[in-house]
Amino acid sequence: MNTEAVIVTDKLTKRFGPFIACNELTFQVDKGEIFGFLGANGAGKTTAMRMLCGLLNPSSGKATVAGFDVYTQANRIKQRIGYMSQRFSLYDDLTVSENIRFFGGIYGMSISDIKKKTSALLSELQLEKEAKTLVRDIPPGWKQKLAFSVSIVHGPDIVFLDEPTGGVDPVTRRQFWDLIYEAADKGVTVFVTTHYMDEAEYCNRVSIMVDGVIADLDAPARLKTKYQVSSMEEVFYALARNAVRKAD
Amino acid sequence: MRTLFFLLEKEFRQLLRNRQLIRILFIAPMIQLILLPLAADYSVKNVNIAVLDQDHSPTSTKMIEKIKSSGRFRLTGYADTYKQALAMVEQDKADLVLQIPLHFERDMTRENVGKLYIAINAIEGTKANLGGAYLSSILNDFNEDIVTESGPINPSPNAPQITVVSSNWYNPHLNYNLYMVPAILVTLLTSIASMQSAFNIVQEKEKGTIEQINVTPIRKYIFILGKLIPFLVLGLLLFSMGLVIARAFYGIIPLGSLWVLYGSATVFLFSMLGLGLLLATYSATQQQAMSLAFFFINIFNLLSGVFTAVDSMPNWAKTLVETFPTSHFIKIMRSVVLKGSDFHDTAYHLGAMALIGLVLNTWAVLNYRKTA
Amino acid sequence: MKQLLVFIRKEFLHVFRDRKTLLMLFGLPIAQIVLFGFALSNEVKDSKIAVVDYSKDIMTRQIINKVGANPYFEIESNLKSATDIDAAFRKGNIKVALVFPDNFSTDLIHTGTATVQVIADGSDPNLATTVTNYISTVIADYTASLSLQEGHPVQVQPEIQMLYNPDLRGAPNFIPGVMALVLMLVCTMMTSVSIVREKELGTMEILLVSPFNTTYIILSKLAPNLLISLVNLFIILVLSDLFLDLPVKGSIVLLVFCSILFILTCLSIGLLLSISAKTQQAAMMGSLMGMMLPTMLLTGFLFPIENMPLPLRLLSNLVPSRWYFIIVKQVMLKGLGIGAVWKETLILAVMAFGLFAISLRNFKIRLQ
Numbered sequence: 001m002n003t004e005a006v007i008v009t010d011k012l013t014k015r016f017g018p019f020i021a022c023n024e025l026t027f028q029v030d031k032g033e034i035f036g037f038l039g040a041n042g043a044g045k046t047t048a049m050r051m052l053c054g055l056l057n058p059s060s061g062k063a064t065v066a067g068f069d070v071y072t073q074a075n076r077i078k079q080r081i082g083y084m085s086q087r088f089s090l091y092d093d094l095t096v097s098e099n100i101r102f103f104g105g106i107y108g109m110s111i112s113d114i115k116k117k118t119s120a121l122l123s124e125l126q127l128e129k130e131a132k133t134l135v136r137d138i139p140p141g142w143k144q145k146l147a148f149s150v151s152i153v154h155g156p157d158i159v160f161l162d163e164p165t166g167g168v169d170p171v172t173r174r175q176f177w178d179l180i181y182e183a184a185d186k187g188v189t190v191f192v193t194t195h196y197m198d199e200a201e202y203c204n205r206v207s208i209m210v211d212g213v214i215a216d217l218d219a220p221a222r223l224k225t226k227y228q229v230s231s232m233e234e235v236f237y238a239l240a241r242n243a244v245r246k247a248d
Numbered sequence: 249m250r251t252l253f254f255l256l257e258k259e260f261r262q263l264l265r266n267r268q269l270i271r272i273l274f275i276a277p278m279i280q281l282i283l284l285p286l287a288a289d290y291s292v293k294n295v296n297i298a299v300l301d302q303d304h305s306p307t308s309t310k311m312i313e314k315i316k317s318s319g320r321f322r323l324t325g326y327a328d329t330y331k332q333a334l335a336m337v338e339q340d341k342a343d344l345v346l347q348i349p350l351h352f353e354r355d356m357t358r359e360n361v362g363k364l365y366i367a368i369n370a371i372e373g374t375k376a377n378l379g380g381a382y383l384s385s386i387l388n389d390f391n392e393d394i395v396t397e398s399g400p401i402n403p404s405p406n407a408p409q410i411t412v413v414s415s416n417w418y419n420p421h422l423n424y425n426l427y428m429v430p431a432i433l434v435t436l437l438t439s440i441a442s443m444q445s446a447f448n449i450v451q452e453k454e455k456g457t458i459e460q461i462n463v464t465p466i467r468k469y470i471f472i473l474g475k476l477i478p479f480l481v482l483g484l485l486l487f488s489m490g491l492v493i494a495r496a497f498y499g500i501i502p503l504g505s506l507w508v509l510y511g512s513a514t515v516f517l518f519s520m521l522g523l524g525l526l527l528a529t530y531s532a533t534q535q536q537a538m539s540l541a542f543f544f545i546n547i548f549n550l551l552s553g554v555f556t557a558v559d560s561m562p563n564w565a566k567t568l569v570e571t572f573p574t575s576h577f578i579k580i581m582r583s584v585v586l587k588g589s590d591f592h593d594t595a596y597h598l599g600a601m602a603l604i605g606l607v608l609n610t611w612a613v614l615n616y617r618k619t620a
Numbered sequence: 621m622k623q624l625l626v627f628i629r630k631e632f633l634h635v636f637r638d639r640k641t642l643l644m645l646f647g648l649p650i651a652q653i654v655l656f657g658f659a660l661s662n663e664v665k666d667s668k669i670a671v672v673d674y675s676k677d678i679m680t681r682q683i684i685n686k687v688g689a690n691p692y693f694e695i696e697s698n699l700k701s702a703t704d705i706d707a708a709f710r711k712g713n714i715k716v717a718l719v720f721p722d723n724f725s726t727d728l729i730h731t732g733t734a735t736v737q738v739i740a741d742g743s744d745p746n747l748a749t750t751v752t753n754y755i756s757t758v759i760a761d762y763t764a765s766l767s768l769q770e771g772h773p774v775q776v777q778p779e780i781q782m783l784y785n786p787d788l789r790g791a792p793n794f795i796p797g798v799m800a801l802v803l804m805l806v807c808t809m810m811t812s813v814s815i816v817r818e819k820e821l822g823t824m825e826i827l828l829v830s831p832f833n834t835t836y837i838i839l840s841k842l843a844p845n846l847l848i849s850l851v852n853l854f855i856i857l858v859l860s861d862l863f864l865d866l867p868v869k870g871s872i873v874l875l876v877f878c879s880i881l882f883i884l885t886c887l888s889i890g891l892l893l894s895i896s897a898k899t900q901q902a903a904m905m906g907s908l909m910g911m912m913l914p915t916m917l918l919t920g921f922l923f924p925i926e927n928m929p930l931p932l933r934l935l936s937n938l939v940p941s942r943w944y945f946i947i948v949k950q951v952m953l954k955g956l957g958i959g960a961v962w963k964e965t966l967i968l969a970v971m972a973f974g975l976f977a978i979s980l981r982n983f984k985i986r987l988q
Contacts, residue, residue, distance in 0.1 A: 075465050560664060
């Protein structure tokens, strides 16, 4: 595997008044990696992700995404990333294919590319029959998979997933992760936040955030060895039980 | 630019798909434009007058006859005392009281001057103004009649006389609808343009889709343009339907050129949509956007000279009204539709609206943050 | 009873937590009362005049000065030729033009008559009529003063007194109207939205499965809105007295009593709206679009109801603000007592209790 780093942060910090949401985060994410970003509610995961996506300006520290600086080149970064948030992010009053067309279009894809991509994507998700259905009328599980596919429709280097499987049944979650693996195989770096610990097992490496700092960061297997436990669940518990901040 | 195309495509699709909204946006204002002028008839038709004749002389009777026959007044009753007459005003039976005091005729013959007392209920200002003006002009006529007719009591038969020939241009029949319909169309556009643009962005905020837009490389001004243009088109469509209705129902055909009308409408919509966008950037929920928009719409519509003349306001209010696009567009509409004003005549108002629009939209673009 | 207090407390907490909306609720009436109270006026004042004087003699100058000295008018420009009048009107600056023909005073002195032309911009019919009449009066005065030099003319001299509102300010007419409008909107919008919001959030179900009486739930929803409306009313009355010189001339008890009746009517309308609305947006649109225009138009504070066609006149009888507007005008401005407004009060009372009963009944039926 290529070990070129696509996300590099150095003491990245975000303060909201006296509250330090993210305190001096330093880590790297390599190309093609599935990088899990774990933490309890309120630990600062979403804040960190929003800084990397250019949705939030950091208070201090450095960070580059796809080689571009988050302070000065946010728009260049946005060309190279995909994003899907826990809050469902497709237009529910547009049809399936209209959503694909719209998001492909604003990323500057040509009409013919969009058409090719649309049919490929629909057949992959087995949604051909639903191409002309309004997004609000398709089942939630399909919406999530569709939202993920749309977020990488323009072939980004990195895709950020913010708790993408919240409120989804186990079968759909499994299918969802198949899509993530497929994307990673094609060289897309996946940066995913979650609080399902079984999902943490699917990641190449995970970072566990507690109270705004990274408590530990390594491959799941090595973390389990380090803490001498049998599951990520227990790793997480070992690290997070001393958390000061309560959920939300 | 390609991005803009996709944004516009999306906005139009969403707009056209929302049948309920389309119905509200088109049918509701059109019904209002048809019905409102019926209700908004400000013309004062009958001024009710109560007469307190304490003189009971031929002259006083003659004068009352003259007032009755003028067609301007409706005599609601004779009062015996001033208190009685005032009671009629209090009960809204009479709008004004004409008091002809005792010895009115005698004073006229002896001293050549007869005094009359008129008390007007001034709470309804328009009626008071017109009632007073009508009565004064009837009394002027009455004076002239005496001068010309009654030689014996007039010491100077050659008294000079100035004849006032009056005419009303542009609206010779003084048809109130001609004045109100263009202005009502403007108030409808004011409400719809600002409200819809405010709502639209806030809805994306509430649903979370705006976040998805924010992580794309779309430029802020392109995004704002993508919101502006669809509503501009919608507004111009509404404007056209309004002109058609004005013609079909009220027979109003603009004297001036359609180019001037559509040019000004575009600039006006640009500024009002800008206000909506700006309000949207300041609100987090639809309820907030709604109350803010309502606040401005109410002030714009009531202060912009639709109902009361801007000229009669105090100076600070005149200055304030100068910053309302609605007021400028009402002036343009009235003068282009009724008087046939051209671009040159309306340049000041056009410029003012363009400037306001530019300020509001720039402010909205600057205040719309893709990053926090 | 204790349950009711618990509910009312919860409702008050909701209202006072949302600072932004609260600010709007009180800021809106204050700003509008002040703005409309000071700015709106029906007085014809400073109407701009253009003069075309072909004669340019002492008499025409005297008349022009007389017109210019009148507070109704402001001489804007002297035009060279009558052909310029159209252009001046089209620019929209002037409202009326005065044309003196050649040899004005010569004619007047030698033949005893002279003609002056008054051309008004008829686009605003009322202004045109008023302005023309005022100019005629000024000229008649001038004629009279000429006759005076030659002897004593016989003439009728009217003395005009403006009752209740000598300066013809807009405030006396608009304040009662704005009062009705603000109370109407705050009550209907807040009530319907507060109930529909609980429906949207699903908390209404929780309340309904609780063993509390539905009537209590409704009463507690209405309580904060009633209070806010009364505070608003109080603010408006104080502002009118302090700044607009419009004290309550009649009985304040009567005014408050009638206001409560009116507020109850509006609250019931809000309840009715909330029964049919599914989303907050629908509730807001319904109360805004459905209530604002009829209130503004059919109350009679913007347009005289007597001028409307019969169907609209009949319809206006159903608009509660129409009756409230009359009561406020009579009690607050004219200082009349219950004797003058008993009919309107009775109508409001019937509306208030009738609508309240209907909405309560419908609310219960729908929820079962």
